[in-house]
Amino acid sequence: MIPMENFLVLSALLFAIGFYGVLARRSAILILMAVELMLAAVAINFIAFATYLDADAFSGLVFALFVITVAAAEVGLALGVVLRLFREKRTANVDAADSMRW
Amino acid sequence: MFDRLPLPSQFDRTIVAGGSVALLVASPILVVVLALLFSDQISAPEMVFYLAAIVVVAGALGAVLLPNIVHAALSLVGTLLGVAAIYLLLLTEFIALVQVLVYGGGVVILLLFGLMMTNAADDPVVQDGSQKPFAFLVAALMGSLFVAAMLDAQWGDPAATVVPFADFGARIFRDFSVPVIIVAVLLDIALTGAFVNARRAEHTPEGEAA
Numbered sequence: 001m002i003p004m005e006n007f008l009v010l011s012a013l014l015f016a017i018g019f020y021g022v023l024a025r026r027s028a029i030l031i032l033m034a035v036e037l038m039l040a041a042v043a044i045n046f047i048a049f050a051t052y053l054d055a056d057a058f059s060g061l062v063f064a065l066f067v068i069t070v071a072a073a074e075v076g077l078a079l080g081v082v083l084r085l086f087r088e089k090r091t092a093n094v095d096a097a098d099s100m101r102w
Numbered sequence: 103m104f105d106r107l108p109l110p111s112q113f114d115r116t117i118v119a120g121g122s123v124a125l126l127v128a129s130p131i132l133v134v135v136l137a138l139l140f141s142d143q144i145s146a147p148e149m150v151f152y153l154a155a156i157v158v159v160a161g162a163l164g165a166v167l168l169p170n171i172v173h174a175a176l177s178l179v180g181t182l183l184g185v186a187a188i189y190l191l192l193l194t195e196f197i198a199l200v201q202v203l204v205y206g207g208g209v210v211i212l213l214l215f216g217l218m219m220t221n222a223a224d225d226p227v228v229q230d231g232s233q234k235p236f237a238f239l240v241a242a243l244m245g246s247l248f249v250a251a252m253l254d255a256q257w258g259d260p261a262a263t264v265v266p267f268a269d270f271g272a273r274i275f276r277d278f279s280v281p282v283i284i285v286a287v288l289l290d291i292a293l294t295g296a297f298v299n300a301r302r303a304e305h306t307p308e309g310e311a312a
Binding site for chain 2: 001002004006007008009013014015018020023024028036037040043051054055056057058061064065066068069071072073075079080082083084087091092
């Protein structure tokens with residue numbers, strides 16, 4: 001059987017890579033892609049804990065399913081906002097969306 | 103029909119270079135992992151795990167590092183399919199199927215449409231004082247902290263349990279009916295919001311063209 005730590009370390013690496021992407025990328029859609037990586041890492045953690053530590057092994061699966069659903073909803077909504085931003089500013093660069101900056 | 107096929111001289115240089123690099127990187131890894139397998143250092147599921155993990159991490163690095171945004175999106179597809187393989191190794195076929203359907207079929211297509219409609223380049227408006235080194239530092243610190251914490255913790259005694267595929271629908275609608283309804287409402291609101299946001303404003307008060 002695969003040790004549980006393997007999955008946990010993989011998800012930690014995936015989360016850190018996604019975090020770097022969120023901080024370093026400047027295009028809104030590339031930031032969205034990095035957020036998807038972080039959400040996938042969280043779902044891996046949920047499922048690993050559910051499979052290995054929970055005798056029932058169902059709650060974690062349901063939460064991973066909800067994470068995937070919320071990620072899909074988030075992508076749809078965020079792309080609507082990005083299209084709106086592109087129409088107003090002619091760019092999808094998040095540095096351009098500074099009209100609410102103090 | 104055959105005269106429509108691209109000649110070897112017309113292949114995208116990036117595709118050829120990327121394929122060569124992938125082959126050069128992948129073949130030593132495959133040799134090492136197979137050697138470990140046949141010398142009984144690791145079991146067969148562990149070998150599959152290491153291959154999937156390499157695909158996941160390499161695809162994620164490509165998704166956050168590649169300068170060409172379409173290449174980054176395709177690299178993300180590799181990561182998400184690798185994550186589906188990880189779900190299979192965690193004995194949850196249903197989540198793996200949902201992952202392939204929702205991400206491979208829906209989210210990535212949406213992202214590619216977004217890329218096409220916004221011609222989103224990744225060049226910063228503020229050229230001086232890039233935050234990439236700082237971002238790398240923070241991400242490396244956080245990642246090493248997480249890895250250390252995961253390896254250090256006492257997890258009790260892990261024992262794998264499997265939820266049968268057939269039980270899934272019955273249990274999710276019996277034990278989790280209220281969260282399912284809440285998620286359904288959330289999806290509805292999110293898609294309505296996306297539609298309202300992305301629609302061209304036809305009747306703006308001052309007649310300003312959006």
